[in-house]
Amino acid sequence: MKYLDEYRDPALARRLLDELRRVATRPWRIMEVCGGQTHTLVRQGIDELLPAGIRMIHGPGCPVCVTPLETLDRAMALAARPEVILTSFGDMLRVPGTSTDLLSLRARGADVRVVYTPTDAVRTAVAHPDRHVVFLAVGFETTAPANAMAVLHAERLGLDNFSVLVSHVLVPPAMTTLLTSEECEVQAFLAAGHVCAVMGWHAYEPIAATHRVPIVVTGFEPLDLIEGILMAVHQLESGRHEVENQYARAVRRTGNTVAQDVLRRVFRVTDRAWRGIGTLPASGLDLAPRYARFDAARRFDLTGLRSTEDPECVAGAVLTGALLPTQCPAYAVRCTPRTPLGAPMVSTEGTCAAFYAAGRTRSVDPQPVEPRRVDPQRVDPQPVEPPQLEPPQLEPRRGAPSATAPSPAASSKGRPA
Amino acid sequence: MTLDCPLPHQERDRLLLGHGAGGRLTAELLDTLVLPLLTDHTSGPLEDAAPVPTQPQLMLSTDAFVVSPLTFPGGDIGSLAVHGTVNDLAMRGAMPLALSCAVIAEEGLPLDDLRVALASAGKAARAVPVPVITGDTKVVGRGAADKLFLTTTGVGRRIPGLIPSATRARPGDAVLLSGPVGLHGMAVLSTREGLGFESDIVSDTRPLHHLVAALGPLGPAVHTLRDPTRGGLAAALNEIAREAEVAIEIDERAIPVPEPVAAACDMLGLDPLTVANEGCLVAFVPPHAADKALAALRARPEGAAAARVGSVTAERPGRVTLRTLVGARRVVDMPLGELLPRIC
Numbered sequence: 036m037k038y039l040d041e042y043r044d045p046a047l048a049r050r051l052l053d054e055l056r057r058v059a060t061r062p063w064r065i066m067e068v069c070g071g072q073t074h075t076l077v078r079q080g081i082d083e084l085l086p087a088g089i090r091m092i093h094g095p096g097c098p099v100c101v102t103p104l105e106t107l108d109r110a111m112a113l114a115a116r117p118e119v120i121l122t123s124f125g126d127m128l129r130v131p132g133t134s135t136d137l138l139s140l141r142a143r144g145a146d147v148r149v150v151y152t153p154t155d156a157v158r159t160a161v162a163h164p165d166r167h168v169v170f171l172a173v174g175f176e177t178t179a180p181a182n183a184m185a186v187l188h189a190e191r192l193g194l195d196n197f198s199v200l201v202s203h204v205l206v207p208p209a210m211t212t213l214l215t216s217e218e219c220e221v222q223a224f225l226a227a228g229h230v231c232a233v234m235g236w237h238a239y240e241p242i243a244a245t246h247r248v249p250i251v252v253t254g255f256e257p258l259d260l261i262e263g264i265l266m267a268v269h270q271l272e273s274g275r276h277e278v279e280n281q282y283a284r285a286v287r288r289t290g291n292t293v294a295q296d297v298l299r300r301v302f303r304v305t306d307r308a309w310r311g312i313g314t315l316p317a318s319g320l321d322l323a324p325r326y327a328r329f330d331a332a333r334r335f336d337l338t339g340l341r342s343t344e345d346p347e348c349v350a351g352a353v354l355t356g357a358l359l360p361t362q363c364p365a366y367a368v369r370c371t372p373r374t375p376l377g378a379p380m381v382s383t384e385g386t387c388a389a390f391y392a393a394g395r396t397r398s399v400d401p402q403p404v405e406p407r408r409v410d411p412q413r414v415d416p417q418p419v420e421p422p423q424l425e426p427p428q429l430e431p432r433r434g435a436p437s438a439t440a441p442s443p444a445a446s447s448k449g450r451p452a
Numbered sequence: 453m454t455l456d457c458p459l460p461h462q463e464r465d466r467l468l469l470g471h472g473a474g475g476r477l478t479a480e481l482l483d484t485l486v487l488p489l490l491t492d493h494t495s496g497p498l499e500d501a502a503p504v505p506t507q508p509q510l511m512l513s514t515d516a517f518v519v520s521p522l523t524f525p526g527g528d529i530g531s532l533a534v535h536g537t538v539n540d541l542a543m544r545g546a547m548p549l550a551l552s553c554a555v556i557a558e559e560g561l562p563l564d565d566l567r568v569a570l571a572s573a574g575k576a577a578r579a580v581p582v583p584v585i586t587g588d589t590k591v592v593g594r595g596a597a598d599k600l601f602l603t604t605t606g607v608g609r610r611i612p613g614l615i616p617s618a619t620r621a622r623p624g625d626a627v628l629l630s631g632p633v634g635l636h637g638m639a640v641l642s643t644r645e646g647l648g649f650e651s652d653i654v655s656d657t658r659p660l661h662h663l664v665a666a667l668g669p670l671g672p673a674v675h676t677l678r679d680p681t682r683g684g685l686a687a688a689l690n691e692i693a694r695e696a697e698v699a700i701e702i703d704e705r706a707i708p709v710p711e712p713v714a715a716a717c718d719m720l721g722l723d724p725l726t727v728a729n730e731g732c733l734v735a736f737v738p739p740h741a742a743d744k745a746l747a748a749l750r751a752r753p754e755g756a757a758a759a760r761v762g763s764v765t766a767e768r769p770g771r772v773t774l775r776t777l778v779g780a781r782r783v784v785d786m787p788l789g790e791l792l793p794r795i796c
Contacts, residue, residue, distance in 0.1 A: 045705070048778040074721075080780020125792035126721070142466045149792070151645055151720070257778050372788050373476055394771070394783025 042256030051261045052084055055268060062088035063271050064220050065264060066213070066356055068206060069227030070097030070385065071255050077389040079257045089268065092220070092356035093389075095209055095312060096227055098174040099126050099382035100354060103308040104342045106202040107132040110171050112337055113200065114145040119335075120163060122156040123171040124178075125149045129381045133342050153185035153199075160189065160197035169331045172199040177229045179203045179320055180294035183301035186322070186329050198331035201322050204307055206230050207238045208318035214246040218357045223267040225253040225260070228282035235290025239278045247276045254282040301326055310378060311351035348377035353386050360387040361395055470789020474682025474728075477789040497619045497695040500543040500678065501608070510549075513540035514605040520598055522569055524643045526635070526655030527730070529602055530572030535659050535730060536681070537606040538580055542661040543677045543733065545614030545668075548582040554603040555589040561599050569600055580659050582606070611664070613671030616735075620675040621696035623766040626742035628735040630663055630755040631656060633685050634713035637727035641791075642716065652712035656731030663733065663755050666748040674745070676736035679729065683787050686725040688734060689772045690786040697769040702762030702784070704777050725774075726787040736764065 067073055073093045076082045082091045095101055111132050114121035121137065128137040128147065141147040146166075150156050156170035172182040182199060189197040206227060213219050226239055231252045239250045249270035253263030263281040270277060280286055298320070307319025322330045347365065352358040360366050360379070370376040372388055379385035470477040482498070501513035517533040527535075538548045553573060557566055577584050635656040642649035660679060667674050676696070680688035685707070693700050709717075709724045717724045731754065737745045742760060749755035772784040 043777045045778055052778075078782060079776045079778050080782045081778060083780050084778060128792060138468055138470070139466070142468050149645075151647060155646075257776075261778070373480075392783070392785050394773070394785065 042254070042258040044258065048258055048261055051258065051265055055089070055261070055265045056086045058265065058272055059086050059089055059268050060272060062090065063222050063268055064090045064092055065223045065225060065267050066092040066094045066221040067225040067253070067260070067263075068094040068096040068210065069225075069230070069255075070094075070100065070382065070389075071229070072225060072227065072253065072260060073097070073386050073389050075255055075257060075260055077393045077395075079260075080393070081257060081260055085264065089264065091264075093353070093359075093386040094213075094224075094356060095309065095354040096175065096206065097354075097379065097382050097385050098178070098204070099130055100350065100378040100385050101204055101309040101312065102127070102130070102173045102202055102378070103310045104133060105308065105340070106171075106173065106200065107136075108340050108342045109332060109337050110169075110200055111135060111137060111140055112340055113169050113331060113335060114140050114147050116335070118167050120146045120148060120159060120166050120168045121171065122148050122150045122159060122168060124151075124173075126382050127171055127173065129375070130378050131375060131381070133340075153182045154188060157185050157188050157192070157194070157197055160194050161192065164196060167196045167198070167334075170197070170199045172201045173203065175204055175206055175227070175230055176234045176298075177227075177232075179302065180233060180291075180297050183297045186301050186326055187297070189329060190326070198329050198334050199322070200331040201302075201320065202307070203302065203320035204309060205304070205318050205320065206234075207242060208315050209309065209312075210239075210242055211246075212312075212315050212318075213355055214242070214248060216355065218355065221248070221356060223249040223271055224251070225263045225267065226250050226278075228252055228254040228259070228286055231280075231282070231286045231290060233291050233294050235288050235295075236278050236280060236286065237288050243276050243278050249276050250278045252278065252280045252282050252286050254285065309354075311348075311354050313351075350377035350379050350387075353379050360390040363387070367391060367396065468789065472682075473787070473790040474687050475726075475787035475789050478683075479786070497617065498691070499618055500540040501546065501606075502544075504607070509610045511541050511544045511546035511608045511610060512605070513537055513544075513608075514603065515540060516601060516603040518598065518601050519640060521640075521643055522565060522600055524655055525639045525651075525653065527657040528569060528572050529600060530569040530574075531576040532657050532730060533602040533604045534573050534576035534580065534582075535657050537604040538582060538659045538661055539679045539730075539733075541606050541608035542659075542664040543616065543679055544608075544610070545616050545664060545674070545677070546608030546610045547661055547665065548580060548606050548608045550585045550607050551577060551582055552605045553584050553587040554605075555587065556597050556601040556603075557589070557591050558597040558599050559591060559594045566600065569602070573602065573604075576659075580661065611668045614664070614668055614674055615672055616674050616677040618676055618678065618692045618695035621692050621698050621700075621736045621764050622675060622738065623698055623764050624739055625675055625698075625736040625764040626739055626745075626760050627689075627700060627702060627762040627764065628737065628742065628746055628749065628758060629685070629707065629732060629761045630660070630735070630749050630758045631732035632708040632710045632713070632757055633680070633729055633732065634709055634717065634724040634727040636681075636730040637684065637791075638713050638716050640728075647716070647720075649712060649716050653710070653716065656729060658731040658754055660731065660733050660754065663749060663752050666752050666755070667735065667745060670737065670741050670745055670748070673737055673741040674735060675738070677733055679733045681730060682728050684724070684726040684728055685734070686723065686772070686784050686787055689784065690770075692734075692736070693772050694770050696764075699765045699768045699770070700762060700772045701765060701775060701781075702772070703775045705775075706759055706761045708757055708759055722791050723787075725784060726791065734761075739763075 137147045160168035243250045251263045251266045302320035303323045305321040308314045375381045379387040471481045501511040504510040515536045522529045639653045639655040678688045749758035774784045
């Protein structure tokens with residue numbers, strides 16, 4: 036496929052992996068911030084092909100995972116109102132709120148609709164002037180411009196029956212928070228290419244300089260990821276800490292200034308709660324006062340909701356890279372995509388769901404790892420284990436439950452006589 | 453920094469849309485509710501069609517068609533209803549003898565829509581050819597059905613010597629795929645949601661009985677046949693791996709995914725392996741018969757793109773793995789429920 040095959044060439048992937056094995060002389064821990072990159076890494080098994088000393092830490096960049104519980108509960112309260120059509124991207128529908136999820140609400144009669152772009156939600160409002168259409172506007176800098184455009188579009192159309200429930204989050208503050216945490220062991224970042232395509236990568240330069248951490252803006256195809264890791268390891272091995280751009284075909288240093296203007300016009304920066312992590316200062320976007328009439332949280336009385344978290348799930352530790360999903364006691368036992376305890380097991384971009392879908396068992400990492408902070412400048416040289424071309428066998432630990440135990444009967448067709 | 457996450461409420465009292473999507477939720481529903489109430493046979497394989505008691509050469513299959521929209525690029529609910537049941541019979545090595553067709557239509561449905569659907573069903577049945585010998589027509593109140601539902605039941609006669617079953621896949625078998633995957637599901641999704649891929653993606657709905665007949669000379673060497681409809685190739689292979697208690701490994705590079713399907717799936721965050729098909733089949737044959745089976749499939753126009761996509765192994769029974777583009781290996785799990793496009 037033109038423009039895709041080039042980034043999926045197995046021969047080139049092997050050459051890059053060979054170079055990575057040659058370059059890496061010691062263990063390194065690299066975080067891919069974005070859930071889309073986690074998805075590619077796990078789906079393609081790239082992390083299993085890396086030299087044994089290179090460990091990928093899966094970051095908090097899954098928009099579904101970090102949308103705060105309060106926002107979900109608000110969305111469900113809105114969906115339960117008879118006059119409301121609640122529109123959302125598909126993968127938000129299975130995320131658990133305090134007491135239910137949007138799919139279950141739909142089964143009970145709520146008008147919950149999947150849309151593919153926020154413009155579709157505006158169209159729904161035009162088509163149903165007697166109803167009020169709410170769009171659940173979540174996600175990182177990638178989805179924010181289109182959501183802002185939807186608000187501008189609704190304003191142009193003079194719609195009074197359209198509003199957005201906004202809970203956007205911003206990447207750089209999250210990276211800074213991670214780096215200042217005592218639990219952080221990230222030594223380099225792969226920054227999300229599509230976020231940088233919008234916002235540019237100049238905002239990462241002070242982070243790289245202050246925290247002495249290499250940051251490589253990286254794309255989402257298999258070769259993008261491998262090359263991004265290689266570039267990060269090159270920096271780590273040579274003691275550099277710069278922002279480099281692997282995704283030059285899509286990203287400029289200044290980003291998309293038109294999109295940024297739209298964001299500045301419609302949104303304002305605000306403190307934002309991240310699910311499983313907590314409130315991070317200046318880490319989110321909310322509607323600017325000028326567009327308050329499109330704010331669903333203002334238009335409807337959403338007071339009296341009681342959102343309660345439960346300590347059963349350690350999603351926050353997974354989202355910050357302190358734990359692997361396979362180190363969670365509930366992983367693949369009480370927590371599966373069918374019975375998710377937390378959002379990272381729901382979204383296809385969630386680290387836990389990506390691990391589960393790839394058949395990762397708890398035997399991969401049988402012992403919980405004590406999180407620790409490591410300064411890349413103070414890492415003791417350690418020998419790297421021999422390169423591993425073949426991925427490890429997916430054998431479960433004896434007695435451990437399999438993440439992919441054969442399912443029960445799965446066809447509705449006829450039975451033998 | 454807090455590290456908490458909530459315990460979710462699990463909907464257990466009502467059907468979710470995902471219960472009908474052919475994945476893990478469907479399996480759960482069948483095992484815990486449908487099958488125990490309908491039949492005394494609570495064990496044994498679930499197949500596309502079943503032999504009629506006392507008449508083992510006759511196969512019976514039934515299927516309900518609830519597709520929305522009623523017409524999509526490459527087909528419509530009428531032709532789909534005929535092809536679906538003909539194919540379910542074919543997957544057990546049977547040629548269709550007769551069909552029944554039950555119509556449930558919603559009050560207010562334009563007669564033209566009903567006319568188009570039934571004309572298409574009639575045309576498809578004549579093309580097979582298979583007579584529609586009985587049926588039923590019901591009209592339900594507005595809102596009690598989504599426009600039009602069709603249910604077809606088919607009876608077929610086995611091709612002598614062909615005894616394909618999901619239970620007969622064996623270690624060493626070659627896994628053959630008769631055509632590209634993902635076309636039907638993406639054609640319907642694109643039309644329903646107005647995604648704009650319609651001009652590029654056309655459903656593969658078609659009858660597969662000629663393809664199966666072409667495999668007839670291989671007789672019992674055709675171990676397993678299955679058309680990967682709801683739940684896609686991922687669900688079909690997981691069902692076979694479970695029923696036959698074998699492991700299956702497929703090669704991502706060998707699986708034909710049309711470019712528009714791959715692009716649409718990339719955009720929506722969907723896995724082509726889990727997208728529905730209506731015009732291809734997987735065949736499991738021993739290695740010595742693989743080339744001959746592949747040649748037989750390729751000799752038919754509907755099997756021209758047939759490919760060997762994997763093989764069966766004995767280790768880790770029940771597991772389906774994929775050799776990825778970059779040479780790693782990952783598990784292909786049974787899809788959960790309905791496909792939910794991701795956020796970005």
